[in-house]
Amino acid sequence: MTVIKRILLTVFLAVTGLSLSAQEKPDSTAYRFRFVAENDMFFSPWSGNGQELERLLAAIDEHRPAIEAGQMYLLVTSYATDGNEEQTAAQVAKTRRNRVKSELIVRGKIKESNFVTDQLFDEAYTDGNGKSLHNMVIVTLPASVEKVAEIAGAEAAARVEAYNKEVSGEAERERMAAKEQAKAEQTAKEKAEQERIAAEQAAREKAEAERMERERMAAEQVEKERLEAEEQARLQAEETAIATPYHFALRANLLRWATLTPDLGIEWRINRHVGIAVNGTWASWSWDDKNRRYALWEVAPEVRWYLGKEKRGYIGAMYKAGQFNYKLSETGRQGDLMGGGIVGGYQLKLNNALSLDFNLGIGYIHADYDKYVVINGVRVRRGSGTKNWWGPVSAGVTLVWNIF
The missing domain is CATH 3.30.1330.60 (OmpA-like domain)
Structure with missing residues (x-):
């Protein structure tokens, strides 16, 4: 009967404990x-x-x-x-x-x-x-x-x-914890004698097992140190063989220049894995007796993580902000833009000083602008608008000059 009572008490405590834990x-x-x-x-x-x-x-x-x-x-x-x-x-x-x-x-x-x-x-x-x-x-x-x-x-x-x-359920848990403690103490007393008898035999077996384990571990340690020394020598040789990347470079996006939009930037390689780049764009063109207008400035910082053995491919995050003034038809648009996204690319090495950086950015751009027309040389506002764009937000074939 005592064994049955203990089993029933154990089941009751387990079910009650689960209920309380579910209400914490x-x-x-x-x-x-x-x-x-x-x-x-x-x-x-x-x-x-x-x-x-x-x-x-x-x-x-x-x-x-x-x-x-x-x-x-x-x-x-x-x-x-x-x-x-x-x-x-x-x-x-x-x-x-x-x-x-x-x-x-x-x-x-x-x-x-x-x-x-x-x-x-x-x-x-x-x-x-x-x-x-x-x-x-x-x-x-x-x-x-x-x-x-x-x-x-x-x-x-x-x-x-x-x-x-x-x-x-703090009070109920305390009461159940007290019962569990009493049960644990009783169980410990019942097992004490069995543990004492088994202790001597376990100690003898443990001593023998420890001796054999020490001998095995000593042999494994010698082999491990030998393998680690060989691996370290190999990694050091590979590290030496890979050319040290540049630390500071000037950049010019040739795609921007091809559209008569001057673009220059810099990149600082903090280490072989991480680089920080900032590109700036500025253009101000007018024609048709100033009735047509194309003006733009942008600043686009990036953080890059370089991948691969030679650290030429990369992924990163970019942010873009600027202003624009376009009048390519009867109605012009002038306003601000802001956005960002993820960027990825690859740098193709041309020589020790020059590289080509092929990159594409995908993300989000938001623009607020005013519409206007030009009457007798004066801009006259004709409303406003906004534009939200999801998709490609930057692209470049950039010439990179490694200064040092």
């Missing part, structure tokens, strides 16, 4: 949304914001009953916000928070009352690696009891705290 209070998770400096627009696909938004919407669906019951809140906080010419940093931070909340209200089908909003905006956000991040909006789910009390009041905090205690 969820840990708070921070969802990070990035903003462009001095800009309060929320670009969902930009810089990982889309993926982070989908994660947060999934978490909202998972905890919707508790959120709608006022037992769980979303904390919205701004960090290290930059102001601009029209708004102070505090105003920009407020607008950014509202844009993130509006996105969650529309797509997540929640209410304004489900948020607690922190007014903090000037401090930087520190991620898990200790890095300080600027122009961020952080949504934390669930918000802590302390933050709910500070922002929403004591009544809301009491509901959250009661819910946390209910789902965590």
Whole structure:
């Protein structure tokens, strides 16, 4: 009967433990949304914001009953916000928070009352690696009891705290832990005698096994050191055989020059794997007694990761910003553009100093512009427009001059 009782108790404890573990209070998770400096627009696909938004919407669906019951809140906080010419940093931070909340209200089908909003905006956000991040909006789910009390009041905090205690089952776990401890102590006493008898035999077998293992490991260590020495010598020989890449180079995109759009840039190879490139483009042409116009300037920084044994192919990320003024027909367009994407390419070595860089960038460009016509030599505005482009955003056959 004693054995049967122990079996039944073990099954009961296991089932109860599973039930309690399934009700544990969820840990708070921070969802990070990035903003462009001095800009309060929320670009969902930009810089990982889309993926982070989908994660947060999934978490909202998972905890919707508790959120709608006022037992769980979303904390919205701004960090290290930059102001601009029209708004102070505090105003920009407020607008950014509202844009993130509006996105969650529309797509997540929640209410304004489900948020607690922190007014903090000037401090930087520190991620898990200790890095300080600027122009961020952080949504934390669930918000802590302390933050709910500070922002929403004591009544809301009491509901959250009661819910946390209910789902965590702290008291029940303590009682079950005490029973498990008592059971473990009894089991230990019953096994003590068996362990004592087996200890001497195990010690003798262990000593013999350790002696044999030491002899085997000593022989393996000698062989391992020999193989490592040979591998190190081979890698060093290969490293020496590969030419050291350039560290600084001047660049000229021949495709741009072919369209009478001067283009120059530089690239700094931080090491064999990583390079930073910046290209600038400027053109200003007019004809037909200034009735036709082609003007453009762009700045496009890139970060590249070089691949392969000789580090000639690469992939990377690029950003582009600039202004344009086109009048190739009766109506001209003048405005700003901004975007970015991923870039890939290959550098074909011509000699020790020159290379050709073939590259293509794919991503997103957004343009805002004014339409105008020219009347008696004067530009007259005729409305405005915007353009969003997904697809190829850059291409080049670039001549690279390795300075050193």
